[in-house]
Amino acid sequence: MRTLIDFAVRAEYARIKALGDDLCDIGSQVDWERFRFLEPLMYKNKTSLGGRPNIDIVIMIKLLVLQRWFGLSDPELERQVADRISFRIFLGTTEAVPDFSTVWLFRERLIKSGKSKDLWKELQRQMEEKGYAVKEGSIQDATFIT
Structure with a gap:
């Protein structure tokens, strides 16, 4: 079932990419593997007791990057990632x-x-090093009051 969902998300993203996706373009310029040195510091459940499976460190770091670049709170980050195809593609996953x-x-x-x-x-x-400057912003949403 995942492959069908992945296919659909990536097909829909092709339309977005054609319109221009600076986020993914910038994301592809970063060597995310250079952040793997943090993994032993963040995850300590590699014992015989096991524990909850770790989320890939690169995905976690990319989430923090999205949060900072777009000025999102933790709950709003969760909502935006669930809602935005470009965020999921930036993260490199269509999984939950x-x-x-x-x-x-x-x-x-x-x-x-x-x-x-x-x-x-x-x-x-x-x-x-790549000649980019990041201008942090925020995503505005409409507030509906009844």
Whole structure:
């Protein structure tokens, strides 16, 4: 069933891509594998006791990037990723994505590890190396009052 869903999402994304998708274009310029050094610091359930499966570290970092670049709260990030095909393609997955509390916990672990600044410095370094400047923004939504 996943392959059918993947096919449909990617077919729909082709229409978006034809209109222009700066997010995916920029995302493809970043070497996301360079952030894998954070994995041992973030995930410590590799014991015989097992635990909940880890979400790929690159997806978690990309979620934080989307959140920062678009000025999204944790709950709004979850909603936007569920709603926007371009966000899912940027993440590299059409699977269900983590809920907002998982993102919050990941960010807290990242901050406690002391590597949060290293992550943003590396991302900034790569962006500057490619000649990009990021202008952070926000997604506006309509509020309906009855």
